[in-house]
Amino acid sequence: MHELSLVHALFDQADRAVLPHGPERVRRVEVAIGALAGVEVDLFRTAFEIARVERGYRSAELTIERVPAEHACSVCGARPLAGAPLACPCGGRVALTRGGDLILKRIELEVPDV
Numbered sequence: 392m393h394e395l396s397l398v399h400a401l402f403d404q405a406d407r408a409v410l411p412h413g414p415e416r417v418r419r420v421e422v423a424i425g426a427l428a429g430v431e432v433d434l435f436r437t438a439f440e441i442a443r444v445e446r447g448y449r450s451a452e453l454t455i456e457r458v459p460a461e462h463a464c465s466v467c468g469a470r471p472l473a474g475a476p477l478a479c480p481c482g483g484r485v486a487l488t489r490g491g492d493l494i495l496k497r498i499e500l501e502v503p504d505v
């Protein structure tokens with residue numbers, strides 16, 4: 392499952408982000424998944440559940456924000472309609488500007504008072 396390796400990559404990133412605290416303090420992991428990121432959201436959720444305990448994120452809940460795909464011309468910034476060709480009338484190239492990534496957005500930690 393491709394999603395399982397994505398989840399492990401996510402935890403690798405999270406491991407570094409939560410230092411000096413450990414993963415056991417993480418209460419929530421928030422990710423944004425683009426419509427064109429090539430990620431199956433249900434499989435991602437399942438993979439998260441599989442990897443969570445193994446990686447030490449026992450109390451972590453997963454929140455997924457789904458990001459729609461958006462394209463824009465790299466020259467004039469025009470936004471073609473969905474299914475539009477990859478070239479803009481101005482001659483510029485139309486590229487994906489949003490919705491192509493899987494992003495770790497936020498990690499919530501529970502840190503005891505000192």
Ligand SMILES: [Zn+2]
Nearest residue numbers: 464467479481
């Ligand atoms: Zn253009």
